[in-house]
Amino acid sequence: MNRSVLYWRAASFAVAAGFIGLWQFIADQRLVSPVFLPGPDRAWASLVRGFASGDLLDKLLGTLEHMAYGWFVASIAGIALGAMIGSSRTMRSYVAPSLEFLRPLPVSAVIPVAIAMFGLTQTMALFVIAFGAIWPMLLATIHGFAAVEPRLYEVARSLHMSRLAVIFKIALPSASPDILAGMRLSVTVALILSVVCEILAGLDGLGHWVLLSARSFRSADLFAGVMLLGVIGYLTALAMSLVEKRLLKWRSSGH
Amino acid sequence: MIAAVNQGANSLRPGRAQIVFSGVTLNLGGKAILEGISLDVKPGEFLCIIGASGCGKTTALRLAAGLYQPTSGTVAFDGQAMLAPRRDIAIVFQDYGKALLPWRTAAGNVSLALEASGMAASQRATRIDELLKKVGLPNHAGKYPAEMSGGMQQRLQIARCLAQEPKALLMDEPFGALDAMTRQGLQDEVLSLVHASDATVVFVTHDLEEAIYLGDRVIGLLPHPGRIGIELQIDLPRPRDQLTTRENPEFLRLRRELFDFIKASEA
Numbered sequence: 001m002n003r004s005v006l007y008w009r010a011a012s013f014a015v016a017a018g019f020i021g022l023w024q025f026i027a028d029q030r031l032v033s034p035v036f037l038p039g040p041d042r043a044w045a046s047l048v049r050g051f052a053s054g055d056l057l058d059k060l061l062g063t064l065e066h067m068a069y070g071w072f073v074a075s076i077a078g079i080a081l082g083a084m085i086g087s088s089r090t091m092r093s094y095v096a097p098s099l100e101f102l103r104p105l106p107v108s109a110v111i112p113v114a115i116a117m118f119g120l121t122q123t124m125a126l127f128v129i130a131f132g133a134i135w136p137m138l139l140a141t142i143h144g145f146a147a148v149e150p151r152l153y154e155v156a157r158s159l160h161m162s163r164l165a166v167i168f169k170i171a172l173p174s175a176s177p178d179i180l181a182g183m184r185l186s187v188t189v190a191l192i193l194s195v196v197c198e199i200l201a202g203l204d205g206l207g208h209w210v211l212l213s214a215r216s217f218r219s220a221d222l223f224a225g226v227m228l229l230g231v232i233g234y235l236t237a238l239a240m241s242l243v244e245k246r247l248l249k250w251r252s253s254g255h
Numbered sequence: 256m257i258a259a260v261n262q263g264a265n266s267l268r269p270g271r272a273q274i275v276f277s278g279v280t281l282n283l284g285g286k287a288i289l290e291g292i293s294l295d296v297k298p299g300e301f302l303c304i305i306g307a308s309g310c311g312k313t314t315a316l317r318l319a320a321g322l323y324q325p326t327s328g329t330v331a332f333d334g335q336a337m338l339a340p341r342r343d344i345a346i347v348f349q350d351y352g353k354a355l356l357p358w359r360t361a362a363g364n365v366s367l368a369l370e371a372s373g374m375a376a377s378q379r380a381t382r383i384d385e386l387l388k389k390v391g392l393p394n395h396a397g398k399y400p401a402e403m404s405g406g407m408q409q410r411l412q413i414a415r416c417l418a419q420e421p422k423a424l425l426m427d428e429p430f431g432a433l434d435a436m437t438r439q440g441l442q443d444e445v446l447s448l449v450h451a452s453d454a455t456v457v458f459v460t461h462d463l464e465e466a467i468y469l470g471d472r473v474i475g476l477l478p479h480p481g482r483i484g485i486e487l488q489i490d491l492p493r494p495r496d497q498l499t500t501r502e503n504p505e506f507l508r509l510r511r512e513l514f515d516f517i518k519a520s521e522a
Contacts, residue, residue, distance in 0.1 A: 151353040158340040159371035250358045250399045
């Protein structure tokens with residue numbers, strides 16, 4: 001690690017510490033009532049207490065579960081559909097207009113529909129999360145499959161590669177940078193929608209925890225939940241970029 | 256195929272032609288690209304096709320590869336009509352950067368052809384080593400194409416083509432994007448590889464000297480629509496040498512003849 005990287009890292013750390021310091025200062029000076037704004041010390045204490053009693057851990061696992069299931073379903077469906085649509089020009093021209101109509105549809109508008117269909121259930125949450133998270137993945141996969149170098153298909157033809165081999169050895173790896181970028185975007189969408197569904201449907205999870213804490217003016221618990229959500233978002237994005245780096249090693253190499 | 260007696264690229268085996276174009280015409284988008292091409296390529300022959308840009312040389316090669324089907328006339332290989340690409344005909348594309356899999360290492364790219372031929376995984380590693388050694392890349396097996404120079408990438412593509420154990424090697428301006436030194440080195444390597452493998456070669460180039468240097472025969476195409484305008488037998492002694500062959504009076508005479516042909520065809 002060279003010096004300038006070290007310097008920037010130290011600087012970003014200092015900025016973060018500055019924000020926490022400012023937050024502590026505002027709380028200590030009671031510029032905002034402690035009923036609404038706990039200091040970082042109280043939020044931290046609540047976080048530790050929540051984990052010690054096991055309550056917060058349950059909620060955390062609940063949210064992670066909603067997120068993971070929804071994201072998983074969206075990934076499978078998004079990649080499979082995207083591969084089908086992307087690899088055929090005819091399919092693209094048939095399906096693209098419908099996608100253009102569905103894509104900008106706010107997921108929040110779909111939630112009442114999902115509730116009407118499935119009730120306030122886990123199935124509803126799964127549907128909503130998957131529906132919202134599928135778009136970045138689907139569109140990226142379509143683009144990735146449509147952009148495979150035609151020359152490689154000619155190579156495949158002259159080698160008499162099977163259809164399956166062409167998909168798994170040529171099209172899929174070629175589209176993988178796009179697919180992974182789509183997966184990274186949709187993991188964030190899945191987190192957002194998990195929280196929304198938990199709040200609306202009262203499903204066990206951090207969204208529900210945050211809502212209840214706010215309603216009963218337990219501001220420290222509220223902030224502990226929000227902090228935890230931030231950490232989930234940060235860690236999942238970090239994990240995805242590590243996976244991307246590992247799988248796309250061939251791209252970064254070179255002169 | 257005829258028994259692999261190594262007679263050298265120069266002395267052709269008798270018998271029927273391997274690649275046969277009979278009255279081939281190709282129209283693309285209502286425009287005649289090639290018209291009335293009739294051509295025999297004998298087994299083991301090194302045929303070069305030259306011509307001004309846009310004369311349809313690459314198209315002719317793609318017909319020979321089975322990537323295009325003629326509008327009329329037939330293309331046959333070993334007596335069978337070419338209706339689709341064949342595994343025993345390998346194509347070396349000019350744009351090596353696009354023809355290689357960037358996510359596979361050099362070894363992985365060669366492996367692609369072996370996998371397609373159904374070779375058992377346990378046997379591939381040895382064969383890959385052999386092939387990479389053959390094209391002068393024995394120490395680059397673990398490198399990705401992006402880590403290799405243009406010349407190395409083109410060698411890698413040739414290695415993948417040799418992995419097909421082709422009866423015919425179709426090369427589409429394979430050295431067009433390389434610098435002069437690399438190009439000459441690769442010309443000699445291709446000659447010795449072909450000599451060793453006994454494969455038939457159809458080599459498209461816009462470099463007249465390259466065509467004479469490599470070929471047993473050179474065919475020149477006239478443009479709009481592409482048709483055969485000149486055919487020259489190259490009887491220069493083999494093995495060829497970058498200095499002495501190119502200084503041979505016969506070489507210079509042939510170069511003059513092709514040069515005049517190209518000039519007239521562009522007029």
